[in-house]
Amino acid sequence: MKxxxxxxxxxxxxxxxAGFIWGKAACVFGDLNAVQSQSYGPEARGGAARSEVLISDxxxxxxxxxxxxxxxxxxxxAFNTYRDDLHENTVIIIDPDLVPNHDIGRPIxxxxxxxxxxxxxxxxxxxxxMVGAMAGIDDLLDPESxxxxxxxxxxxxxxxxxxxxxxxxxxxxxxxxxx
Amino acid sequence: MKYERDPVRIRKVLGEKVQFIQGDMAVAYGGLLSxxxxxxxxxxxPASEVAEGMARLLPRVGGCFIQMEDEIASIAAVIGAAWGxxxxxxxxxxxxxxxxxxxxxxxxxxxxxxxxxxxxxTGPSTGQPTLGAQGDMMQVRWGTHGDMEAIAYAPSTVQECxxxxxxxxxxxxxxxxxxxxxxxxxxxxxREKVVIPEEEEMPLIERVEATTDKETFLPFAESPTTGSxxxxxxxxxxxxxxxxxxxxxxxxxxxxxDKQPDHERLVxxxxxxITDDREEMTDVEEIELEDAEVAFVTYGASARPAxxxxxxxxxxxxxxxxxxxxxxxxxxxxxxxxxxxxxxxIIVPEMxxxxxxxxxxxxxxxxxxxxxxxxxxxEMHLPQELLEMLEVS
Amino acid sequence: xxxxxxxANELREKYLRDGMLPxxxxxxxxxxxSLDYVFWAIEExxxxxxxxxxxxxxGCSSRIPGxxxxxxxxxxxxxxxxxxxxxxxxxxxxxxxxxxxxxxATGIGGNHFIHAARRNIDMTVILLNNFIYxxxxxxxxxxxxxxxxxxxxxxxxxxxxxxxxxLTQALGAAYVARWPVFYPYQPIKSIKDALSTPxxxxxxLMSPCPTAYGRxxxxxxxxxxxxxxxxxxxxxxxxxxxxxxxxxxxIAAAKNKIKIGVFQHQERxxxxxxxxxxxxxxxxxxxxxxxx
Numbered sequence: 001m002k003x004x005x006x007x008x009x010x011x012x013x014x015x016x017x018a019g020f021i022w023g024k025a026a027c028v029f030g031d032l033n034a035v036q037s038q039s040y041g042p043e044a045r046g047g048a049a050r051s052e053v054l055i056s057d058x059x060x061x062x063x064x065x066x067x068x069x070x071x072x073x074x075x076x077x078a079f080n081t082y083r084d085d086l087h088e089n090t091v092i093i094i095d096p097d098l099v100p101n102h103d104i105g106r107p108i109x110x111x112x113x114x115x116x117x118x119x120x121x122x123x124x125x126x127x128x129x130m131v132g133a134m135a136g137i138d139d140l141l142d143p144e145s146x147x148x149x150x151x152x153x154x155x156x157x158x159x160x161x162x163x164x165x166x167x168x169x170x171x172x173x174x175x176x177x178x179x
Numbered sequence: 180m181k182y183e184r185d186p187v188r189i190r191k192v193l194g195e196k197v198q199f200i201q202g203d204m205a206v207a208y209g210g211l212l213s214x215x216x217x218x219x220x221x222x223x224x225p226a227s228e229v230a231e232g233m234a235r236l237l238p239r240v241g242g243c244f245i246q247m248e249d250e251i252a253s254i255a256a257v258i259g260a261a262w263g264x265x266x267x268x269x270x271x272x273x274x275x276x277x278x279x280x281x282x283x284x285x286x287x288x289x290x291x292x293x294x295x296x297x298x299x300x301t302g303p304s305t306g307q308p309t310l311g312a313q314g315d316m317m318q319v320r321w322g323t324h325g326d327m328e329a330i331a332y333a334p335s336t337v338q339e340c341x342x343x344x345x346x347x348x349x350x351x352x353x354x355x356x357x358x359x360x361x362x363x364x365x366x367x368x369x370r371e372k373v374v375i376p377e378e379e380e381m382p383l384i385e386r387v388e389a390t391t392d393k394e395t396f397l398p399f400a401e402s403p404t405t406g407s408x409x410x411x412x413x414x415x416x417x418x419x420x421x422x423x424x425x426x427x428x429x430x431x432x433x434x435x436x437d438k439q440p441d442h443e444r445l446v447x448x449x450x451x452x453i454t455d456d457r458e459e460m461t462d463v464e465e466i467e468l469e470d471a472e473v474a475f476v477t478y479g480a481s482a483r484p485a486x487x488x489x490x491x492x493x494x495x496x497x498x499x500x501x502x503x504x505x506x507x508x509x510x511x512x513x514x515x516x517x518x519x520x521x522x523x524x525i526i527v528p529e530m531x532x533x534x535x536x537x538x539x540x541x542x543x544x545x546x547x548x549x550x551x552x553x554x555x556x557x558e559m560h561l562p563q564e565l566l567e568m569l570e571v572s
Numbered sequence: 573x574x575x576x577x578x579x580a581n582e583l584r585e586k587y588l589r590d591g592m593l594p595x596x597x598x599x600x601x602x603x604x605x606s607l608d609y610v611f612w613a614i615e616e617x618x619x620x621x622x623x624x625x626x627x628x629x630x631g632c633s634s635r636i637p638g639x640x641x642x643x644x645x646x647x648x649x650x651x652x653x654x655x656x657x658x659x660x661x662x663x664x665x666x667x668x669x670x671x672x673x674x675x676x677a678t679g680i681g682g683n684h685f686i687h688a689a690r691r692n693i694d695m696t697v698i699l700l701n702n703f704i705y706x707x708x709x710x711x712x713x714x715x716x717x718x719x720x721x722x723x724x725x726x727x728x729x730x731x732x733x734x735x736x737x738x739l740t741q742a743l744g745a746a747y748v749a750r751w752p753v754f755y756p757y758q759p760i761k762s763i764k765d766a767l768s769t770p771x772x773x774x775x776x777l778m779s780p781c782p783t784a785y786g787r788x789x790x791x792x793x794x795x796x797x798x799x800x801x802x803x804x805x806x807x808x809x810x811x812x813x814x815x816x817x818x819x820x821x822x823i824a825a826a827k828n829k830i831k832i833g834v835f836q837h838q839e840r841x842x843x844x845x846x847x848x849x850x851x852x853x854x855x856x857x858x859x860x861x862x863x864x
Contacts, residue, residue, distance in 0.1 A: 020370060024199040027372040034199070036370040039309075061487035062562045063369055180848055181663065188855075191862060217661050238851045239858055243661040243844075247654065248687040255651040255684075256658035259627065262645055263662025281648050415643040416663050418622045422589075422638055424646035433592070433638065 001032075002056035003140050004065040007130070008082045009074030009098075011049045014127030017153065018072075019051025021131050025141050025149035026055045032141075035063040048078040055140060070138055074098050074113070074130060093137060093173075095130070107178030109137050116168045120161060128154070128162045129169035136173020143170055182216035182241045182265065186378045192239045196375050202340040202367040203270075206296045206360065207232030209344025210268050212381060215294075216242040217260035217267040219253040221275060224308040225364035226298035229270035250275035254282040254295065261286075261293045262423065264414040266348055270296035272364070273314050274305060277322070284323030285425045286357035290399065290410060290449065292386055294347045296360040298367040301531070301555060310557025311364030313479055316534040319359045320508055326446050328453045329508040331359040332462075333479035337371035343505070345376075349384040350460065354453055355409050361507065363530065365480040365559060389413040393420075399445070400430035408452035454509055462506035463514055467493060471500030473524045473572040476515060476539055478504040480559055481528045488565035499569045507535060512542035519543035524572050528552040528560050578615060580608070587611045587621065589641045596635055600786070600794035602753035602779030606700055607636055609753075609777075610669070613763035625666045627656040629681060632707045633673040633700040633779075650681025653688045656695050664844050667767060668694070674701040674715040678734045682714070685736075689743040692771040694842035696763070699736065699774060702781035710784035721788040737776050741835040746771030746842060748835035752778040752801035755832075762834065771842030778805070778830075808833035 005022060009015040016038050023034035038051045054060050068086055072093045073079035079099045086092070093109040094102050102108055113129035128150055135143040147166055154162040189211050190196075200208070206229045210218065218237055220230035230246065237244040243260075247253040253269040260267035271279065276297045286293055297319070301312030313333075315322070320329045330350050332343040340362055351358040389396055389411040391403050398413045398421045405411075413419035426434040427442045435441040453460075467489055468474060475485040482503045492499035502518050504511055515538075519525060525547055527536045536551045543549055552568055554560050578586070597603050614624070624642040628634035630649035637644030647655045652670050660668045677685045677699050688695065704722060705711040712722035714734040721728060737750040747769045749762035759777055766773025780786065780797035791797050806814075806829035814826045841849075858864075 020199065023370055028195075028197050028199050034370075034372065036199070037365075037368065059486075060483075061490065062484040062559065063365070064559065066562065180851065181665070188858075192858065217658060219658060219661075238847075239854045241851055241855060243847060245657065245661065245691075247657075248683050251651060252654035252657075252684050252687070255647065255654035256661065258647075259645060259655035259658025259660075260662040261658070262643075263625070263659040263666065265658075265662035267658065267662070282651065285648050413643075415625045415645075415659060416623065416666050420589075420621065420641050420643055422644045422646065424638070425648060426646070 001140070002054070002058070003069045003138070004067060005053040005055065005070040005072070006050055006065060006068045006082060007053075007072040007074070008048065008050040008078035009127075010078060011047045013049070013074055014124070015049050015074065016051045018127040018131050019053045021146065021149045021153050022134065022141070023053045023055070024153060025146040026053075029145035029148040030141060032057055033060050035060050037063060048075065048081045050078065050082050070134070072130060072134060074126065076101060091138060093130070093133060095126070109133075109173070109176045109178050111169065111172045111176050113169055113172070116172065117165055120164055120168070122161060125162055125165035128165040132166040132169020132171075133173035133176065136170045137176060180241060182243070184214035185240065189240050190375065192236055193375055198373055198375070199370055200337065200373055201228055201370050202334070202337045202362055203228035203298060204232045205337045205340035205373050206270060206344050206362065207236060208373070208375065209341040210294070211236055211240060212341070212376070213266055213345050213348040213383065215266050215268050217257065217265040218242070218244045218269065219247045219256035219260070219267070220269050221247055221250050221253050221271065223250075223272045223275045225300060225311065225367050226270045226272045226275070226296065228367070229296055229298065250278040251282060254279045254286070257293045258282060258286050258289070258291045261291045262415045264416070266292070266352070268294040268296065270298065272298050273300045273302050276315050276318060280318070280322045283357055284325060284327070287323070287327045287449065288425045289423050290355040291357065292351040292355050292412075293357050294344065294351055294360060295357060296344065296362060299361060299363040301557065307557045309364065311367070311480055311530065311559075312555065312557060313361070313363055313481065313530040313534065316361060316507060316529075316531065319361060326450065328450045329359065330354065330356055330453060330506070331361050331508040332505060333361045333507050334366055334505075335479055335482045335503065336366065337369055338373050339505070340366060341373050342376070345381050345383070346462070352386045353384045353409070355386065355412060356453060361479065363480050386412040389417065389419055393418055397430040398432050399428060408448050408455065457509045457511070458513060460506060460509070461511045461514060463511055464503040464505060466501040466503065468500035468502060468518065468521070470498055471522050472498040473526065473569055474499065474518055474522045475501040475528060475565070476504070476518065476525050477501065477528050478507050478535060481530055484560040484562045484565055485528050487562035488569060491562060491566045492569045497569050504535070510538045510542070512538070515539055515542050516544060519547035522547060524548045524550060526550045526552050526565070526568050528554070528565055530554050530559065583608070583611050583615060587614070587641055588639055592639045595639055597632065598783040600780060600782035601632070602702070602777065603633055603636065603700055605753045606698060606759070606777045606779055607639070609759040610698060610763055612760045613767060616760070617764055617767060619667055619767070623665065623667055625659050625668050626671060627652040627659065627668065628671045629676040630707075631673040631676045631705070633671050634676060636671040650676050650679065651684060652676065653681060653684045653695070653697065657688060657693050660694055660844060664694070668696070669767075670695055670697045672697060672699050673706075674699065674703065674734070674736070675705045675713045678714045678736050686739070686743060689740045689745040689772045689774065691843045692744065692746055694770055694772070694844050696766045696773040696775065698763070699776045700779040701736070701776055702779045702785055704781050704785035706781045706784040710788060720785070737774065737835050740774045745774060745836060746840065747773035747837050749774070750776040750778070750832050750835065752798075752805055752832065753780070754798045754801060765837060769837065769839065770845055771840065805830045805832045808835070
């Protein structure tokens with residue numbers, strides 16, 4: 001039982017935090033092993049950024065993905081850049097508002113996570129809504145563990161906002177179908 | 180204020196017992212748990228997170244963090260702090276490690292306990308700052324001028340970054356020697372689960388403080404209390420009025436620079452206090468070696484794809500195994516030799532063009548084929564490419 | 573209290589290590605006088621030598637800790653101040669004194685010196701300025717007067733001399749003074765003040781080197797450099813008065829003189845005092861949070 005996950009977007013969008021939460025949910029609030037790595041472009045903000053998480057019930061040797069099982073994109077440039085190593089069963093999740101050109105001839109889960117964040121009044125939680133969507137679509141992690149990891153990883157005064165984003169994302173994820 | 184190690188406060192400051200953190204931060208955690216009371220450092224990618232962690236954590240346990248003006252000053256202050264009675268450490272990467280070489284030698288010659296974490300990257304020169312490599316495995320052994328032995332760990336996981344920082348302090352205190360934690364940009368920036376050990380799970384070794392007669396005490400001679408080649412430590416301020424110099428010195432510590440036997444005797448004691456215990460301090464992990472016909476001998480980040488490749492090979496019925504050197508220096512020559520007598524072929528994956536490869540060749544049985552698997556450019560080996568090397572064996 | 577006064581021989585007996593004499597210093601070298609001044613200052617302040625830690629780098633001046641009955645760290649070239657920072661950090665109760673030369677402190681170790689002064693690290697630096705690299709045989713120092721001769725400036729020094737005291741003053745160090753060693757009293761007072769002022773104290777002592785500097789610069793006779801100091805230094809009070817109120821001739825005569833005296837003396841907490849306040853605040857905050 002293992003999952004190789006890549007979350008990508010542009011710098012400043014919080015993809016590193018999203019990966020961090022995913023890994024923490026697996027190994028601190030769940031009993032799986034997890035390794036998270038990341039890479040930025042040269043700029044701290046803007047430019048394509050990615051965060052990669054390997055999750056397994058076995059010891060993880062090589063810590064980078066060798067074939068991505070869950071691919072999550074929150075920006076067009078990142079979607080175009082970090083897609084070389086998908087396989088035929090890779091689950092793909094995007095926000096269609098952020099990745100408008102996503103027709104690559106295969107089914108994709110489309111969740112409007114930025115819209116969820118905007119509805120909550122703060123675009124900053126787009127990444128957390130996406131974490132919710134991931135938890136709704138991929139069943140490897142218990143959504144409760146992921147929620148605990150969210151609560152544990154965001155500033156205390158923003159816990160409610162983040163939990164709301166997570167839960168709405170989760171709901172949207174559960175209802176999403178690949179199209 | 181004078182630092183006193185408070186294990187309860189340290190664990191409260193560190194927070195949850197199980198955390199998902201980066202390797203660099205785990206080094207800082209290991210330092211805090213060891214009782215570090217001084218950290219002097221200078222920012223450098225990919226090691227800056229160690230200093231950032233220390234800057235945040237150390238004042239809260241009563242320790243002192245100073246961002247020094249450069250790496251030379253960092254290790255100098257660390258050595259000074261050790262003589263003032265502190266457990267002290269710094270962290271750096273390739274270019275900074277190069278700058279530290281002179282005072283690294285000073286710490287060896289003056290038998291100063293301290294820890295240098297080197298989150299390795301590649302070179303020559305500035306190289307690839309943000310990417311990992313194993314660029315300094317030979318520099319740690321031979322980088323300072325003169326004759327010496329090194330003590331160096333190489334962690335492969337984030338948990339080991341924490342655990343081996345504690346191990347580094349223990350060997351440093353035990354042998355009065357600077358110990359290097361040779362992590363790398365790959366492991367340093369990975370996030371993994373770490374479990375903060377309980378106090379009883381992490382026995383600490385403390386330097387043997389000088390207690391004997393102040394007039395006759397010899398700060399650079401065999402210990403009068405333990406009989407070991409490691410001298411007792413006369414902390415500054417404890418009344419021993421010790422003179423410490425990087426010049427060749429006599430047992431009392433005073434310069435004796437012109438006679439061959441004086442120098443040989445001193446340097447040989449400093450080297451053999453470590454090499455005498457080579458087998459005792461050996462720290463390796465053997466994976467699937469029992470019936471192996473081909474084996475990786477590796478360390479640090481390189482061991483991770485190698486371990487994956489061993490598992491893939493075993494699934495295909497190939498009798499592959501791995502020897503992982505957790506402590507790279509002093510070199511576990513007896514273990515490597517034993518493995519080389521058992522297997523037909525040793526493959527050495529390294530994120531450089533061959534550094535630990537050389538002692539492996541030197542100490543292996545001539546009948547064993549030794550093949551280097553070098554990888555430079557800031558990427559780890561892929562398990563698949565290492566598997567292919569096993570398959571052609 | 574005359575009966576309590578110690579004489580010079582007793583002073584040396586008390587503070588020098590047994591069996592280390594003779595020193596490496598040449599006839600006419602000022603380093604011995606400087607060391608005497610440090611002993612007097614320590615004696616007058618009543619500091620216990622068990623509470624003193626010395627640090628030094630490389631060069632003639634840096635051999636001094638070897639002769640002193642105290643803990644001493646004889647380190648690498650230029651780095652003594654950085655080592656000393658660590659000693660003080662580990663044990664703030666120690667009086668940390670650095671002996672350094674002009675090449676050690678302003679050449680190879682310039683950056684460490686600058687940052688320790690800027691941070692106001694609690695230590696006393698005795699900088700023995702002899703205008704030359706003496707131990708290695710007379711190479712050019714950053715402090716060498718323009719026009720002076722060194723083995724590596726055989727046609728005369730074309731560089732400007734490093735004014736280390738004024739630099740240290742500008743960095744905000746707690747205490748800064750410069751004296752030629754032929755003043756017997758003022759250096760002792762300055763060393764005492766530097767030792768008892770929190771923060772970074774610099775006492776720059778102009779210390780003659782007849783062997784490596786004097787001989788090459790027609791100042792080889794033992795008293796020649798003392799005369800040169802007399803002719804080329806000026807008390808800063810006099811200097812400032814002339815610059816403000818002097819005649820043109822007086823100003824022209826004074827402007828190339830080396831200012832001597834106390835450049836700065838300010839009472840405020842040094843680095844470790846500030847650091848202590850921070851750790852105390854943080855630990856109290858944590859204790860309150862944890863309900864200790």
